[in-house]
Amino acid sequence: MTVAIVLFTADLRVHDHPPLRAALSSSDEVVPLFVHDAAIEAAGFAAPNRRAFLSDCLTDLDEALRDRGGRLVVRSGSTTEEVCRVAGEVDAHEVHMAAGVSRFALLREARLRQALASAGRRLRVHDAVTTVLPPGEVTPAGRDHFAVFTPYFRRWSQVFPRSPLAAPGAVRVPSDVASEDLLSRRSVTGVSEGLATGGETEGRKRVTAWWRACLAAYEDRHDDLAGDATSRLSPHLHFGTLSPAELVHRARKAGGAGAEAFVRQLCWRDFHHQVLAARPTAAVADYRPQHDRWRSGRAASQEIAAWKEGRTGYPVVDAAMRQLSHEGWMHNRGRLLAASFLTKTLYVDWRIGARHFLDLLVDGDIANNQLNWQWMAGTGTDSRPNRVLNPVLQGKRYDPDGAYVRRWVPELDGIAGAAVHEPWKLPAPERARYDYPDPVVSLAEGRDRFQRARGRAD
Template sequence: MNVSVVLFTADLRLHDHPPLRAAAGGGRQVVPLFVRDRGVADAGFGCANRLAFLADCLADLDAGLRERGGRLVVRSGDVVDEVAKVVAETDADEVHMAADVSAYAHRREERLRAALEADGRRLHVHDTVTTAVAPGAVTPAGSDHFAVFTPYFRHWDRHPSRDVLGAPRAVRVPDGVGSEPLPAREDVSGTSPGLAAGGEREARKRLTAWLRDGIGAYEDRHDDLPGDATSRLSPHLHFGTLSPVEAVHRAREAGGPGAEAFVRQLAWRDFHRQVLAARPASSAADYRTRHDRWRSERDARDDIEAWREGRTGYPVVDAAMRQLRHEGWMHNRGRLLVASFLTKTLYVDWRVGARHFLDLLVDGDVANNQLNWQWTAGTGTDTRPNRVLNPVLQSRRYDPDGTYIRRWVPELAGLDRAFVHEPWKLRGLDRAAVDYPDPIVDLAEGLERFKRARDRD
């Protein structure tokens, strides 16, 4: 036996790919395998935007492998069953894959390990493929994970980093391994009109442009809503078309305050992964309960629907929600604002918002999505769990001229900055001429409701 299988999951690239490099070592033949996991679809995580982006990623990965003499093998079904079939077809003696952090991923890994070992095969699971620092690599005394970001970051920042690996020059795939046709973006219906393109080539092009033109101003402009001054690399990090290890290395090479701020955001991503790895139940349950008595979805139905549609009457909230629907992506400051508005001003369970995000976000994953929602709702790792973001003040601060609002809420495009943040203050015919709803809740009333619910009044 001189064949290895590389099981691609959320690591759809050739550059800096430890499982692929290990599998191809010693001139071995390699089966690059991707399984369209039936369990992911059954759990409701197969949203249209991610499926379309995934199709781009798989097509690009296959093209890169073909340039090196190989190809991507695609199967559908249960991951363990499909890997076992490929192993039997090729008489492979080992399988390589990246480590993951969700409870589902852990169960899948253990099932795969047991099936392979029962047949005399080996499973090799590689760290620092989807993270820059592996979960559990840095821990505080007396605990299996950090519950607060700042001390985590101090340890993370000092932790030794592995070298960045180049892409393989050649990939030799055994003859006769069957594959399904690659999925195609155009076969996916219901995608956001402005959905970005996927694939490793796009990821590397975007990273290079970001390091050249954007990262220098990142510290000062990362909250600039209209300026769109963030990297927009989150979908590529989610699908693994970009290595977080390489992103950290290249940002540090660029240097400067902007690079330091960007690296800190990459550390936040690893922070949430180490929390989820240690506390897998936090994907659905409060990490730190506040004994909330959330409004029921039935009682809050109209408010929830207005929030989803971007018709709350608060322009910056509505702008962000409409950006999400159009692009399958939302500016980070917008994510904080809409999450605070839903969970604290409307006092709706964070799981309602997290589920809607996962229905649309191209970068939606369990660790970042669920734990960021918990952070904002005050049930997660935020050291100030009762903070409430005022959408009007935030709008004036991060979109002072109303440019972001006018871009996504065209009903308000004709308003000057005196009213664009608070159109309900228009009077008479001026107000009647604007087809935009009044606020669905008074901010002061929402704040009082939240304080009462948290016993803070």
């Protein structure tokens, strides 16, 4: 009997899973393995919202495997040590896993490959499991990655992703391999009250419902803050309960402007992954330095606290930050506004904002979080690094009736229509009725300060 291990990481599904299908085709039995790596927690990336969502995903994955005659094996510790330990227990001849792009993932792969080779075992790493195309699949002439999205999108669109794979009908697991108990969501403390449910089953249900109700109108409505018409699939893509390649195939089959706009968003995700794969330091360092001397000190600290708490005095920014706190998720337009306000209006280091997002976002991963923050801060791939989003104008454009603001900033519920975006303009007697702060800084002062810092003042 030949045995292979399938190491699950950010690919917690059974549908369209190349490592699982490859292991099943080459071996009599497989060990579906997940390792709670202590290094992730030690590095501060095991945030409560992601741990809770992960517990849902692992429970659902275990149930899917049991439906096929198998089960999920869970261990805790160093991934390298635990994989090698399990491989020794079942005499596995090879280990299959999905490729990653972060510095942590690449180091994990290198260590695992070396340790397995020393024991006469093989590591097989599969591309295009967590992305549509592998990083490096399309590159510009003479360079290892695209630094601008639009030319990347043109080339990316010309390459057809691999065909999706059906879920296996049966998974045979050695009976004597031990497993830890699955973590329960209820055992995780500090979880956002409105955190969504995780797992492949929930993800596929979400796709079906959103596809039917919102895909066709996605191009027109994806920035509608109050309408909440975005897919909300980002947590499932982060944990790999959904296959991005399968989503592209389904969207292209559906066709239409909404489907094309959705595919473009999936391309943005691939774009960021190929940037990080080529420049791992972009997770912590400016991709395109602007020689910023970010504000610090007491005043900046007070403004950062107000931003985190959703008490900046700019209603649409505060609404977005409160949504993040309550749901562990934020509308994409809200993310842009919150990031622009912190980095351009308050002129605070993007890394402070990125860290706060990673502390709360259920979909927070290094590639998308860090590079989106850099894009908004003007230190990343944006070709207009000094653009500033005006939260008042943006609020009136993407939340014209103020419904999004009133949903998340209920103390302003009594202000009708677009006036909710500028409560400081209310007559003094009316303004006094609302327990809501004045702006921490005027937009004009913030803009002038930023332009001086970037050397663009008149």
